[in-house]
Structure formats: structure tokens, C-alpha cells
């Protein structure tokens with residue numbers, strides 16, 4: 335079904351704009367693999383289908399970005415992959431292991447900052463360390479360094495309500511990074527930030543990904559942001575969410591803000607935008 | 618009451634907010650006294666405030682001695698309602714099954730008038746402190762459970778998910794997220810509970826006791842000694858206020874981060 339949909343959305347892919355072909359001989363032993371994963375919420379008054387069966391693969395060390403209209407099931411997808419929700423059908427494998435419960439080596443940034451109001455910013459950032467029962471002393475310097483990186487130096491002792499929404503969200507990014515997880519999952523992490531800070535954070539995130547080789551799954555509403563950051567962009571359809579297309583972003587790994595004026599960038603942005611402008615799928 | 622907010626006199630303002638309830642109290646007492654004089658209310662119906670103060674002054678050692686048993690019973694009953702109420706609320710909030718079995722029964726048990734069954738405790742446990750503690754416990758228990766259940770249930774599921782995704786054990790997640798989140802609700806339950814526990818202890822003393830403020834109250838009603846009765850009421854009110862204030866202090870210490878404790882909002886006490 336998804337394969338059919340993919341071919342539907344292909345129109346003579348030019349050199350740099352190609353829809354990723356079905357990688358049949360994919361190894362499930364590494365990366366994140368979804369096969370036939372769907373989700374239907376069983377609410378009191380009937381059932382809500384949130385995700386149509388999805389098949390895709392995220393390679394190790396890949397920057398994978400998901401864009402899609404509001405309510406199409408992006409947050410649901412993230413919860414499924416992180417093991418917090420069980421899929422209605424299908425299987426998810428992370429590094430060859432089937433996901434049945436949260437797997438430890440992951441940092442998550444939710445749509446809301448979700449800082450604990452009774453912990454100061456530093457202790458909030460150290461929360462994964464406490465949960466995993468690791469030594470705090472070892473991680474405090476790293477936590478402070480991360481806070482400095484996102485421009486929150488000097489706010490360590492403040493309580494969350496004393497920070498703006500965007501500052502809280504930046505602190506929650508530090509929290510996801512503090513235990514140096516192999517996989518990062520971020521659900522619209524920059525939604526509450528102004529355009530300038532957002533671009534700065536984008537560059538920073540891009541740098542982190544390059545230098546540490548983390549696998550990053552990022553959800554966003556901003557198409558330019560998606561293309562700027564991604565190795566691959568997954569475009570989702572309206573609810574119930576399915577795969578409209580998956581695009582490679584052949585911009586190279588070293589990216590500065592100049593990349594945004596590259597014709598490859600602008601073409602891809604325009605092309606992804608088309609998915610949302612027209613009601614019918616591209617054909 | 619009509620003090621001006623002179624700049625820089627923060628301490629004065631603080632004093633004023635401390636003073637306000639007392640000012641109101643003084644006004645009520647004056648009104649009480651005036652009403653008795655103007656309408657000529659006889660002393661066997663309502664005593665004059667002066668007479669009550671006189672009793673409070675002359676019988677102070679006796680009244681003080683009698684307030685200790687009431688205080689003990691109140692505190693023990695209150696502690697019992699916290700010690701049993703909070704874990705039960707945890708169970709109710711944590712499991713649908715437990716909730717469906719226990720909660721309706723708990724609500725049902727609340728419609729039984731405690732005053733009516735208090736003599737039963739005397740039959741079972743004699744005239745000691747135990748029936749009083751049980752009565753205080755029974756009155757204080759319910760508000761703790763209701764508030765704590767609400768507190769445990771209102772935790773943001775995303776917050777719990779986040780902690781679960783960090784691979785925290787169940788207990789660790791509970792202590793780091795659910796419990797602190799429920800604390801403000803638990804404390805508001807405890808504040809209601811502590812004032813009701815005073816009532817419970819007095820009910821216990823009413824039905825079968827030869828000590829405590831409740832006993833003084835009952836004895837003075839029997840002999841139409843209205844000034845003593847009113848003095849006992851004043852002491853009970855004081856006891857309630859002091860215990861409430863104590864819980865409020867502990868709350869401020871335990872949850873300084875909560876909205877109700879932020880900045881210089883003046884609450885309670």
C-alpha cells in the first residue's frame with residue numbers, strides 16, 4: 335500500500351530530487367526499522383485511526399525529518415518509535431531488537447518543554463541521570479556546558495516558571511542530550527523559538543549531529559527547517575497519516591545558513607510545499 | 618484596615634496583613650458586646666464577651682490542661698488519616714480495579730454520620746483516648762483521600778512518559794514525577810483534614826470521655842455555664858487555627874515551587 339503511494343507521488347525525479355527507492359535488501363540489524371506500523375486510538379466514542387500502515391527505515395547516524403499537517407500523527411509516530419505506545423499493527427525494530435518498551439539509549443524532546451516545576455533548570459537537565467541512577471557529579475559539567483551552548487548560562491538555579499517558553503524548550507533539549515544518547519527524537523523542539531534563535535539552534539543541532547554521529551528523528555512544521563537539517567525528509571499525508579513521499583537531501587553534511595540559497599534547497603522546499611498546497615496528491 | 622501603601626514600608630504592610638484577621642475579630646467582639654447591650658440579651662442565652670474573657674483568664678490552667686488530650690487525639694487522628702489516606706489514594710489513582718472496588722464504598726461510608734456511631738467506639742475501646750482518635754481519623758480521612766486521588770490523577774501523562782522513556786524504574790518515576798506533582802493537592806486535603814480532625818476529637822469526647830475540651834463543653838452545657846462553654850469554643854477555634862497554620866507552614870516548606878507559594882501572595886495563616 336505504501337509502496338503504491340510512493341510511486342504515485344513520483345514525477346520524473348530529476349538528478350537531485352529523487353524519491354528514495356524501496357531499499358529491499360535493507361539490513362534490519364542497525365538503525366530504526368518500521369514495517370507495517372499503524373496506530374488506531376480506541377477512545378470512548380469510537381476509534382480514531384491516527385496512522386496508516388507505515389514502512390520505512392532510518393539508518394544509523396542519519397538525520398531524519400518528518401513534516402506533515404497538524405494532527406496527521408507525527409507525535410504518535412514518535413511515541414511508537416520510542417516504545418511509549420504499542421502499535422496497533424506491525425513491528426518496530428531498533429538495532430535489530432523489537433521495540434516493546436522504552437529503550438534506554440534515547441533522548442526525547444516533546445512538543446511541550448515538560449520541565450518539572452519543582453526542579454531548577456540544572457536539576458531538570460540532570461533528570462535522565464537521576465532516572466538511570468548514574469553519578470550526578472560526572473554529568474554536572476556536561477549539563478552546564480550544554481546549557482551554555484543553548485544560551486542558558488546563569489539560569490541553572492532558576493525554576494522553570496522563571497524562564498520564557500523558548501528558554502524552557504532549550505533546557506529540555508539539553509535534558510535530552512545530557513546522557514549522550516545514541517538516538518535523539520525531537521517533536522517540534524523549536525516551535526516556541528523566534529526565527530533568529532531557531533536558525534541558531536538549527537545550525538547547532540546540525541553541528542551536534544555531524545560531530546557525534548547521532549541518529550536524529552526530528553518532527554517539524556517548517557519545511558525550510560526540515561530541508562536544512564535533514565539527510566532524508568519524510569512527508570506525511572493528512573490524517574490518518576501515511577507516507578506521501580520520502581526525499582533525499584543531497585546538500586552534503588557540512589551545512590551553513592548559506593545552504594538555504596542553494597538551488598537544490600529552494601527546489602526541494604518548493605516541491606515539498608506542493609504536497610500541502612494541492613489537495614490531491616501529485617501525479 | 619485603611620492603611621496607605623506608603624513606599625518602602627514593606628514591613629508595615631506585612632504587619633498589617635498579620636493584623637487584619639485580629640482587627641476583624643476585635644470588630645466582631647465589639648459587635649457582639651454591643652448587640653447584647655442594645656437588645657438586652659440575657660446572660661443565660663449569650664454571655665457577654667467580658668465574662669468569657671474572665672473565664673479564660675481565671676480558669677486558664679484548667680482549660681490548658683484539658684486542651685492537651687484534645688490536641689493529642691486530634692494530632693494522632695490527623696496523622697492516621699494522612700498515613701492511611703495517601704497510600705490508599707495512590708492505589709485508587711494507580712489502578713482502575715482498585716478504584717472501582719474501593720472508591721464507591723468510601724463515598725458510601727462518608728454518608729454514615731460519625732456522631733451517631735461514635736458511642737460504638739466507646740463500647741469497643743472504653744473511655745480512653747482511642748475512641749477520640751478514631752473519630753478524628755474518620756472525619757479527617759476522606760478529604761485527604763479525595764484530594765490526593767485528584768492530585769495523583771492530574772499528572773501530565775506526557776511527563777510520566779518522558780520519565781519512563783529515560784528508563785526509570787516505576788518507583789523512581791513515581792518519586793520523581795507523580796508524588797511531587799500530587800503534593801499541592803495532598804496539602805490542600807491535609808488542611809481540610811486537620812480542622813475536621815479537631816471536630817472529630819471533640820465528637821469523641823462528647824460521647825464518652827472525662828477529659829478534653831469536648832468534655833468541658835458538655836459539662837458546661839449541662840450546668841448552663843455559658844461563659845465556660847464559650848471559652849471552650851474559643852480554645853477549640855484556636856486549636857484549629859494553630860494546627861491549620863502548622864500544616865500551612867509545612868506546605869510552604871515542602872512545595873515552595875508551587876503557584877500558590879510564588880512571589881508575595883498572602884494565603885491562609
Ligand SMILES: Nc1ncnc2c1ncn2[C@@H]1O[C@H](COP(=O)(O)OP(=O)(O)OP(=O)(O)O)[C@@H](O)[C@H]1O
Pocket residue numbers: 375376377382383384402403404405406407408409410411445573
Ligand atoms: N491519546 C490519544 N487518544 C486518542 N486520540 C489521540 C490521542 N493522541 C492523539 N490522538 C489523535 O491522533 C491524531 C494524531 O495526533 P498527533 O498528536 O500524533 O498529531 P501531530 O501530527 O503530532 O499533530 P501536531 O502537528 O498538531 O502536533 C489526532 O487526530 C488525534 O486526535
Ligand SMILES: [Mg+2]
Pocket residue numbers: 408409410445521
Ligand atoms: Mg504533535
